[in-house]
Each structure stands twice: as C-alpha cells, then as structure tokens.
Amino acid sequence: MTDPNVSTKNLRSSRLKLILIMLVFLAPIIAAGLLTLSGWQPEGKGNGRPIVPQRSVTDVRVDVDGKPWVWRDSEPRLTLIALPGPGCADHCLQTLALMRNARIVLNANADRLRLLYLGTPPTAPGADGVMPSWKLGSDAADAFGEFRPTEPDTVSAVLIESNGTALSYYPAGFDPSGLRKDMQKVIR
Template sequence: MDAQRRKRLQLIAIMLVFLAPMVVAFGLRLSGWQPNRLRNNGTLVQPPQDISTDTPRAAVDAAFGWKDTQYRWTLVLLAGPGCAAACQRRLADAEKIWSLMTQKATRLRLAVVGVEATPELRQKFPRLEFVQSSAAPLLALTPAGADTVAAVVIDPAGLLMLRYEPGYDPAGVRQDLSRLIR
C-alpha cells in the first residue's frame, strides 16, 4: 500500500469517527426514541388549559386561587367519591413529595379537590389545602371510582400542565416536579 492511499484511508476513518454518532442520533430521532431521563412521568395536557378564572373555595385560606402571585406550582389531588384508606395514602404521599423537595418545597403547594375538610384530616395533613372547585378541566379528570385519586400539576399562571391517572407513581410525580421547579 502506497503512502497516498494510506492517508486517504486515514482521512476516511477520521470522518467516519465524527459522522457515525450524528448518523446514529439522526436515526434515533427519526424513530421517535428519547432517553428515559427526558420523559415526563405524567401526561402532558395539550394544549394547556387555563383554569385561573375559576375561584376555588378553600377550607382555610380565603385568598386561595389557581393563579399564584408568589410563583408557586400546585400539585392538585383529585379524589373520587369516598376517600378511604387508599385515598388517604395518596394524601400522605403528596406530603411526602413536598418534604422530599427540600429547598424547592417553598415553591410547591398542595391542594385536594373532592375531599371534605374535616378537622381530623386537616390535622393529619397540615400541608394540604382542601379546596372545592368547579373548573371543568378538573372535573373532567376527577376519577369516577371510589377511593381513587388522580393528580394534576398547575403552573403559577393557572395553567393545567400535567395529569396523572389513578394509580400513578408518587416517585414519578416528584421527579417531574423537581424538573419543573427550578
């Protein structure tokens, strides 16, 4: 093999080293693959629905609104009829999510729709706001099954962004919230 041919092969090999990752990335992009780290655990609401005009009635905080002036995200638990043991576990999971957010916890508030604010529940779950809301998007996502809970994430502007079906994974909700709240 002469020197000129060897140099051409080296040049082609160098080009392949740099072009191969781009070709692979382009092929993965065309196939629709995304790394798990970039996927939401919840379902993105398309288009985001504005519920800021709804005036929810909170059991304790009279100034509660979906649009938050302190720029806090809201995790809303939508309870089906009859909040029993499974429902209360989800309420406890929400408080655990809040505590696991550490420094970001001040930028997250928790609300529950569809559960009566009894003194026992308010004492048991002090971080939860028990709210009554007539917002159509929230009512549409409320589960029909007894003792079930769905969840939604509302941004500080009052837009419904993510939804989680009953039986969602609380760790996935925490992961999504930690990506959203910076």
C-alpha cells in the same frame, strides 16, 4: 477591488471556509424547522400525562376557606391539585401522604409548591396527620371533573404552573415517586 497579492486559490479557500462555518450554525436551525413542520415533538421522560391542548385555569373559581384561590400567586409557585374519587379512604389517604412527602423532598424549594385538595376530606384513620398539609377547596363548577377518578378510594392529580397553565395530569393509580421526580425537574 481585489488585492493582487491574494491568489484566487486563497480567496476560494476563504469563501469555502466561511460557507462551512455558516452551515455549521444553520444546520441545527434548519433541522429543527423541518422536524417542527413534519409534526414531530420531542417526548419528555415525565411521568404525568401532558394536558393537550394546554389550558389556562386562571378563570376557574376554586374557593378555599370562603375566598377564591389565587392561581397567580405573589411568588412563582406551582399548585398540585388532588382530586379524590368517591369515598376517599385508606388507599387514597396513603397516596395523599406520598404526594405530601414528595413536596417535603423538595427541601428548600418546598414552599414553591402549594397543595390543594378539591373534594370531600377523607375521614379514614390517620387523615388528621396528612390533611393539615393540604388546603381544602371546593370547585362548584366542577372544572376539573374530567380529571377526577370514578373508582372509589382513588385519587388523581393535576400540576398547575405558576402562571395558571395546567401542565400535566396524573390519573388514578399513578406512581407518587414519578410525581416526585417530575416536581424535582420542574421546581428548582
């Protein structure tokens, strides 16, 4: 039943306002649905390459000091894996030092990133100043082999989320400052 004091014009105006308000809230949802159905995905400004399809590494056995590496730590912490090419020497060691420094720049959040080196440790001069920051591990199944560089004296990196999901890959020759920027975005 309608109120005789409310005119038809006011009623239409109120309904139109209600519909417009609903459209304001529904328009972004509809636009997002259409973009998703068309296959469009937003491009982030990350410096690493996304690992597609995403994969979990929780089943990958990596040994550190004779014990299996725990991907899902007691606290949510990411793992940065360094994968050296054959003969990790001066250039590789410099990149490892810059990766370690990127962790240091995280300041209070530095403990939220674990550094894991998978391979033969470098023996170049200065290695004993860089390598104590890294946990040395071995991957007998070579589960990260597709990400390991083949060029001598190079290193690549893989960033693993605290739940064991491989997030991004940094191929040999990557910019360590770009890695630092990515880590500052992810680790807060």
